[in-house]
Amino acid sequence: xxxxxxxxxxxxxxxxxxxxxxxxxxxxxxxxxxxxxxxxxxxxxxxxxxxxxxxxxxxxxxxxxxxxxxxxxxxxxxxxxxxxxxxxxxxxxxxxxxxxxxxxxxxxxxxxxxxxxxxxxxxxxxxxxxxxxxxxxxxxxxxxxxxxxxxxxxxxxxxxxxxxxxxxxxxxxxxxxxxxxxxxxxxxxxxxxxxxxxxxxxxxxxxxxxxxxxxxxxxxxxxxxxxxxxxxxxxxxxxxxxxxxxxxxxxxxxxxxxxxxxxxxxxxxxxxxxxxxxxxxxxxxxxxxxxxxxxxxxxxxxxxxxxxxxxxxxxxx
Amino acid sequence: xxxxxxxxxxxxxxxxxxxxxxxxxxxxxxxxxxxxxxxxxxxxxxxxxxxxxxxxxxxxxxxxxxxxxxxxxxxxxxxxxxxxxxxxxxxxxxxxxxxxxxxxxxxxxxxxxxxxxxxxxxxxxxxxxxxxxxxxxxxxxxxxxxxxxxxxxxxxxxxxxxxxxxxxxxxxxxxxxxxxxxxxxxxxxxxxxxxxxxxxxxxxxxxxxxxxxxxxxxxxxxxxxxxxxxxxxxxxxxxxxxxxxxxxxxxxxxxxxxxxxxxxxxxxxxxxxxxxxxxxxxxxxxxxxxxxxxxxxxxxxxxxxxxxxxxxxxxxx
Numbered sequence: 028x029x030x031x032x033x034x035x036x037x038x039x040x041x042x043x044x045x046x047x048x049x050x051x052x053x054x055x056x057x058x059x060x061x062x063x064x065x066x067x068x069x070x071x072x073x074x075x076x077x078x079x080x081x082x083x084x085x086x087x088x089x090x091x092x093x094x095x096x097x098x099x100x101x102x103x104x105x106x107x108x109x110x111x112x113x114x115x116x117x118x119x120x121x122x123x124x125x126x127x128x129x130x131x132x133x134x135x136x137x138x139x140x141x142x143x144x145x146x147x148x149x150x151x152x153x154x155x156x157x158x159x160x161x162x163x164x165x166x167x168x169x170x171x172x173x174x175x176x177x178x179x180x181x182x183x184x185x186x187x188x189x190x191x192x193x194x195x196x197x198x199x200x201x202x203x204x205x206x207x208x209x210x211x212x213x214x215x216x217x218x219x220x221x222x223x224x225x226x227x228x229x230x231x232x233x234x235x236x237x238x239x240x241x242x243x244x245x246x247x248x249x250x251x252x253x254x255x256x257x258x259x260x261x262x263x264x265x266x267x268x269x270x271x272x273x274x275x276x277x278x279x280x281x282x283x284x285x286x287x288x289x290x291x292x293x294x295x296x297x298x299x300x301x302x303x304x305x306x307x308x309x310x311x312x313x314x315x316x317x318x319x320x321x322x323x324x325x326x327x328x329x330x331x332x333x334x335x336x337x338x339x340x341x342x343x344x
Numbered sequence: 345x346x347x348x349x350x351x352x353x354x355x356x357x358x359x360x361x362x363x364x365x366x367x368x369x370x371x372x373x374x375x376x377x378x379x380x381x382x383x384x385x386x387x388x389x390x391x392x393x394x395x396x397x398x399x400x401x402x403x404x405x406x407x408x409x410x411x412x413x414x415x416x417x418x419x420x421x422x423x424x425x426x427x428x429x430x431x432x433x434x435x436x437x438x439x440x441x442x443x444x445x446x447x448x449x450x451x452x453x454x455x456x457x458x459x460x461x462x463x464x465x466x467x468x469x470x471x472x473x474x475x476x477x478x479x480x481x482x483x484x485x486x487x488x489x490x491x492x493x494x495x496x497x498x499x500x501x502x503x504x505x506x507x508x509x510x511x512x513x514x515x516x517x518x519x520x521x522x523x524x525x526x527x528x529x530x531x532x533x534x535x536x537x538x539x540x541x542x543x544x545x546x547x548x549x550x551x552x553x554x555x556x557x558x559x560x561x562x563x564x565x566x567x568x569x570x571x572x573x574x575x576x577x578x579x580x581x582x583x584x585x586x587x588x589x590x591x592x593x594x595x596x597x598x599x600x601x602x603x604x605x606x607x608x609x610x611x612x613x614x615x616x617x618x619x620x621x622x623x624x625x626x627x628x629x630x631x632x633x634x635x636x637x638x639x640x641x642x643x644x645x646x647x648x649x650x651x652x653x654x655x656x657x658x659x660x661x
Contacts, residue, residue, distance in 0.1 A: 052553045186557040187550070192572060194560050228539055228578060231548035233504070236369045238552045240503040242559040243511050255509060261545060 034067040037139035039335035040180075041121050041326075042128035043206065043291040043298050044172040047257035048237035054128070054172040055182035055198075057206065057328035062132040063338070064095055065116040066140035073112045074099045081119030090115075094130040095137035098161030102138050105157060106147045113141050122324075124212045126292030128173030132335075134161030135177045139335045154178060155191055166215060173292070180334025184242065198331040199248035203304045205280065205311035208296040209272050210322040218293030221265045234260050250286055250302055257287025257300065270294040272318045279317035283310045300330065351384040354456035356652035357497075358438050358643075359445035360523065360608040360615050361489040364574035365554035371445070371489040372499035372515075374523065374645035379449040380655070381412055382433040383457035390429045391416045398436030407432075411447045412454035415478030419455050422474060423464045430458050439641075441529045443609030445490030449652075451478030452494045456652045471495060472508055483532060490609070497651025501559065515648040516565035520621045522602070522628035524593060525613040527639040530586050535610030538582045551577050567603055567619060574604025574617065587611040589635045596634035600627045617647065 040061040044054035069075070074090040090096025095117050103112065115137060121129050135158045142149050149157075158174045171185045175193040186192040237256045244253035267273040270290065280288040280299035284306050291298040299314065301307035304327060311325045357378040361371035386392070391407040407413025412434050420429065432454060438446050452475045459466050466474075475491045488502045492510040503509040557573035560566075584590040587607065597605040597616035601623050608615040616631065618624035621644060628642045 048552065049556070050552075051549045052556060184553065184556045184560060186553050186569075186573060192557075194557050194569060196560060197563070222545055225542040225544050226548055227542050231543055231551060231578065232368045234548060235365065235367075235552035235555045236501065236503050238556045239366070239369060239501045239559045240509075240511050242556045243501060243513060243563070246514070246560070246563040252503075252511060256503060261548065 032067055033144055034065055035140045035143035036063055036065040036338055037136045037143065037335055038063050038338045039132040039136035039139065039177050040332055041132060042173045042176045043204065044128060045259070045262060045290060045292055046298065047259050047287055047289045048234050048241060050259060050262040051170065051172055052185050052238065053182070054176040054185070055330050056176045056180045056332040056334055057127070057204065057326060058332040059328055060127065060326055061120050062129070062136045063118040063120065064133065064136035064140045066099070066113045066137070066144045068144050069112050069114050071112050072109055074103065075112070075114045077114045077116055079117045079119065082123065085123060092164070094161040094165050095133040097164045098134035098158050099137045099141045101157040101160040102141050102147070102149065102154070105153055106145070106149065108145060108147070111145065113144060122208065124214060125208050126213065126290060126294045126296035127206065127208070128177055128292065130165035131158065131162050131173035131177045134158040135174060135335045137161065139337060143337045151179065152191070155193070159191065176334070178335050180332060182245065182331040196242060197246045199245065199250065201303050202330040203301045203307040204328055204330050205285070205299045205301060205307040205314060206291060206296050206326040206328070207276060207311060207314040208324045209270065209318055211271060211295050213269050213294045215293050218266055218269060221269060222262060223265065226261060230260050253300070254286045257289060259289055263289060266290060266293060270297065272321055273297055275317040276314040279313040280310050283313040285310050304329065349384055350461055351382055352457050352460035353380055353382040353655055354453045354460065354652055355380050355655045356449040356453035356456065356494050357649055358449060359490045359493045360521065361445060362576070362579060362607060362609055363615065364576050364604055364606045365551050365558060366501070367576060367579040368487065368489055369502050369555065370499070371493040371502070372647050373493045373497045373649040373651055374444070374521065374643060375649040376645055377444065377643055378437050379446070379453045380435040380437065381450065381453035381457045383416070383430045383454070383461045385461050386429050386431050388429050389426055391420065392429070392431045394431045394433055396434045396436065399440065402440060409481070411478040411482050412450040414481045415451035415475045416454045416458045418474040418477040419458050419464070419466065419471070422470055423462070423466065425462060428462065430461065439525065441531060442525050443530065443607060443611045443613035444523065444525070445494055445609065447482035448475065448479050448490035448494045451475040452491060452652045454478065456654060460654045468496065469508070472510070476508065493651070495652050497649060499562065499648040513559060514563045516562065516567065518620050519647040520618045520624040521645055521647050522597065522616045522618060522624040522631060523608060523613050523643040523645070524628060524631040525641045526587065526589050526635055528588060528612050530611045532610050535583055535586060538586060539579060540582065543578060547577050570617070571603045574606060576606055580606060583607060583610060587614065589638055590614055592634040593631040596630040597627050600630040602627050621646065
């Protein structure tokens with residue numbers, strides 16, 4: 028019996044992004060949902076995607092056209108790995124276009140797995156930069172608001188995308204979220220097109236003020252301030268019509284004690300913050316019920332969960 | 345000898361506002377500069393302004409047209425004081441149009457003095473609302489970014505002007521500022537007209553991200569992050585041409601170790617943040633020197649000084 032070919036598996040969590048006034052700025056990792064990528068060393072250079080599961084056959088397996096593949100290729104290039112390569116198995120754990128950082132999770136899991144199996148010991152900034160290249164393929168631009176919480180965990184503020192400047196934020200103990208994804212798909216591209224190109228300075232100032240207040244509220248644990256600050260005056264007013272049921276879910280969430288309720292990413296996943304996991308459970312139930320006959324998935328998580336990590340191939344997440 | 349007519353004197357500090365990305369949002373109180381208002385009870389209703397000093401004769405003494413007078417009148421009205429009134433002596437301690445909240449300081453000192461002499465014991469929110477009415481006279485709109493730090497002290501974030509929602513921010517120990525006012529005057533109105541009416545969403549997002557990062561940096565004491573966050577992409581690019589010498593002062597401040605350098609308010613006062621009072625002293629000297637023959641005043645203060653208070657008539661501030 029020959030020695031097993033070296034391989035490593037990484038899990039990368041789903042992430043909520045935007046978060047009220049934090050359009051293109053805020054994101055946090057969630058528990059219980061994410062992608063897994065297994066990287067196996069091979070003697071040929073480059074990246075081969077052997078298999079993708081959980082995507083309904085929709086993702087390209089050409090590494091140069093796949094988020095995980097591009098991220099892995101970037102890492103090989105930066106690390107100067109030219110004589111060996113990797114084969115990837117990608118297991119999607121969440122729907123595409125859900126607003127929960129699906130492409131970011133694949134890119135992050137890929138770089139963490141490749142880094143581990145080739146024992147590259149890359150620093151965090153390198154892993155981030157490589158995953159961002161994968162994410163760029165999916166969104167057409169560098170956006171770190173899903174990739175950085177997915178990689179680092181926690182609740183982060185993206186001060187700058189290029190170069191990435193990622194600020195970890197404090198999170199009040201117990202802060203939880205309910206995420207409900209109605210079974211409709213929202214194209215990130217169409218959601219971006221729904222945005223205005225320009226806004227008034229007055230609107231920009233109030234958005235910035237809410238963002239600053241939100242950061243202060245997370246730091247101080249002032250949940251009443253957090254409630255007042257969770258207001259998005261840029262993206263949400265233009266996007267909620269793309270998510271049937273958003274208004275009903277938001278009303279239900281607030282009626283059941285949510286601190287606030289906004290789209291995650293560009294939707295359709297809808298995010299409610301709650302003072303505790305128990306509250307988040309009740310809120311998630313109410314949001315699902317508000318959708319009537321429209322099917323949905325639900326997730327309840329702490330806010331700012333662990334980031335990506337190497338896992339045992341057989342572990343449940 | 346008859347009993348003296350009851351009077352009370354209040355001091356209200358100067359305040360820096362805007363502060364990098366905090367245009368119309370952030371402000372903090374400074375030491376060593378401010379206005380004093382003495383309120384004396386009288387039997388006639390209403391407000392009479394007996395005297396204004398330090399304004400070079402430029403401020404109106406009709407109470408209904410004077411910032412301090414309007415604020416005092418609003419307080420009498422809200423407190424239901426109809427049978428008595430006050431006479432005010434206003435001592436301006438700073439130049440008009442300096443960018444250091446001159447009108448806010450007069451309004452705040454007036455309400456604090458009137459509240460004290462009439463023993464109204466108004467709550468903070470009432471005093472704020474009354475001072476904001478005075479400030480409205482000066483600026484044409486409700487702006488709490490000078491009035492609230494002047495009244496409460498510290499470093500505040502104005503989440504909302506109407507109704508006022510004022511968030512106190514943490515300040516790293518030792519954080520100091522150098523403020524230099526070149527002897528030129530900038531009209532707040534002209535400075536407002538220099539602003540664009542609309543900006544791109546991209547610009548608004550980066551401004552908000554810097555503001556959030558600034559709040560996080562103040563909370564964590566991360567001065568390197570504070571340095572990166574102190575960038576104004578809305579007001580400063582349109583306003584610095586109104587302040588001759590701004591570029592030279594900013595270069596000098598940064599060369600001497602300033603964390604950042606921006607206009608205070610709409611200028612001409614120029615504000616540099618520094619890790620310590622000692623650094624701020626050196627930075628202020630360098631800024632003054634950079635102005636060459638242009639005269640200037642300088643001020644070095646901790647960031648987030650005490651707010652308005654009743655003082656002994658004979659005390660130095």
